[in-house]
Amino acid sequence: MTGIQKLSNVAAIVGAYEHPTRYAPDKSEWQLLGEASRGAILDAGLSKDHIDALFVPATASEGGYLGTCASVMAADYLNLNPKFIEETDIGGASLGYYVNRAIAGIHAGLFKCALIAYGANTRSRKINVGTVSYNQLSQVELLPIPDSFEQIYGTTVISFMGMLTQRYMHDYGVTSEQLAAVAVTFRQHANLNPDAARRDLISIEDVINSPIIASPLHRLDCCIVSDGAGAIIVADKDIVKESAKQPVWIRGFGESIMHHGGGLTDWSEETRAMVKRACDQAYQMSGTTSADMDVAQIYDAFSYNAVIDLEGAGFCGPGEGAAFSADGNLRLEDGSIPTNTDGGGLSSNHPGRRGIFLFIEAVRQLRGEATGRQVKDAKVALCTATGAAFLARRGSAAHILGV
Numbered sequence: 001m002t003g004i005q006k007l008s009n010v011a012a013i014v015g016a017y018e019h020p021t022r023y024a025p026d027k028s029e030w031q032l033l034g035e036a037s038r039g040a041i042l043d044a045g046l047s048k049d050h051i052d053a054l055f056v057p058a059t060a061s062e063g064g065y066l067g068t069c070a071s072v073m074a075a076d077y078l079n080l081n082p083k084f085i086e087e088t089d090i091g092g093a094s095l096g097y098y099v100n101r102a103i104a105g106i107h108a109g110l111f112k113c114a115l116i117a118y119g120a121n122t123r124s125r126k127i128n129v130g131t132v133s134y135n136q137l138s139q140v141e142l143l144p145i146p147d148s149f150e151q152i153y154g155t156t157v158i159s160f161m162g163m164l165t166q167r168y169m170h171d172y173g174v175t176s177e178q179l180a181a182v183a184v185t186f187r188q189h190a191n192l193n194p195d196a197a198r199r200d201l202i203s204i205e206d207v208i209n210s211p212i213i214a215s216p217l218h219r220l221d222c223c224i225v226s227d228g229a230g231a232i233i234v235a236d237k238d239i240v241k242e243s244a245k246q247p248v249w250i251r252g253f254g255e256s257i258m259h260h261g262g263g264l265t266d267w268s269e270e271t272r273a274m275v276k277r278a279c280d281q282a283y284q285m286s287g288t289t290s291a292d293m294d295v296a297q298i299y300d301a302f303s304y305n306a307v308i309d310l311e312g313a314g315f316c317g318p319g320e321g322a323a324f325s326a327d328g329n330l331r332l333e334d335g336s337i338p339t340n341t342d343g344g345g346l347s348s349n350h351p352g353r354r355g356i357f358l359f360i361e362a363v364r365q366l367r368g369e370a371t372g373r374q375v376k377d378a379k380v381a382l383c384t385a386t387g388a389a390f391l392a393r394r395g396s397a398a399h400i401l402g403v
Contacts (some may be wrong), residue, residue: 015044045244091387096397190343254281275312
């Protein structure tokens with residue numbers, strides 16, 4: 001990794017807002033997107049006239065109701081006139097990729113103030129996020145790429161993740177009880193979050209006794225399906241001076257992808273390696289290591305995703321992530337790296353592309369605004385998000401945030 005430059009107060013998150021809803025059948029995705037965007041602008045103490053870049057996913061939920069050209073449509077809906085728009089779709093990692101491009105655009109002088117927003121009513125529209133198959137997506141031409149490795153089997157998101165988890169547990173001797181500790185810990189954090197969708201405490205036995213969805217993943221190993229929306233404002237130094245809240249500086253970022261490799265990719269090992277590449281870039285750019293992190297926000301569509309990202313981020317070795325969690329390291333009060341302090345996708349919310357909420361919770365923690373679940377003296381945070389174009393075609397984004 002040669003040539004990676006250190007970031008020095010290039011861009012900061014100056015506004016962040018998470019919509020409190022988890023179920024909004026009376027609202028469209030556009031309404032949720034608009035309300036979250038307004039909330040972030042107000043949080044920053046700015047006006048819509050400050051926004052000169054807009055980043056919005058082309059398919060807000062798996063049904064794609066915002067559709068293509070969503071950023072242009074969103075600009076119209078929000079009455080914005082940005083110089084720069086973007087709607088790259090890399091699943092749940094999309095919002096992290098937007099932050100990277102916002103930093104690059106600010107550094108290049110293309111714009112000064114970017115709104116990154118997401119909204120989806122996945123639950124109220126009954127979108128089958130976890131059981132949608134490649135064939136279904138191909139039929140509606142969201143992914144019209146011929147694929148001899150997945151398409152002919154009709155693989156679904158959850159069946160693919162079940163296979164990866166099965167392989168991981170076999171290779172490293174991981175038990176279902178160890179994996180269940182991830183969901184138990186995040187539910188403890190959600191219990192302290194008044195907006196979390198699932199707040200009732202659960203035990204290891206509750207996870208193990210919940211129905212198998214795709215062996216070895218139980219229902220409580222899988223994220224919830226909710227409505228939701230969130231937005232952040234990423235700004236340059238000039239805008240930071242005008243903003244009302246303490247800036248949260250983006251000290252480092254990284255990204256990496258993986259794919260089939262002509263059928264030769266070891267999906268289980270390469271997923272971890274992909275996360276590691278992204279995190280290593282972010283660490284090098286920020287001049288930090290995993291030991292410097294006070295809090296982590298990790299994309300947890302499944303408990304397996306959380307342990308793989310913990311390993312890729314360097315908090316523990318390969319195959320050690322589940323035991324690391326079972327030993328209490330992710331807990332809020334006494335863990336070595338408090339993780340997903342809002343409850344994560346397993347308990348708080350998961351509208352379909354959850355990456356935006358990682359940044360929002362990290363900002364709350366670093367500003368000292370996470371009432372009831374605040375990590376003491378949190379100064380540096382890691383965010384990692386992994387998303388899929390579909391299944392084994394994946395991208396990971398990592399960010400180091402600091403105050």
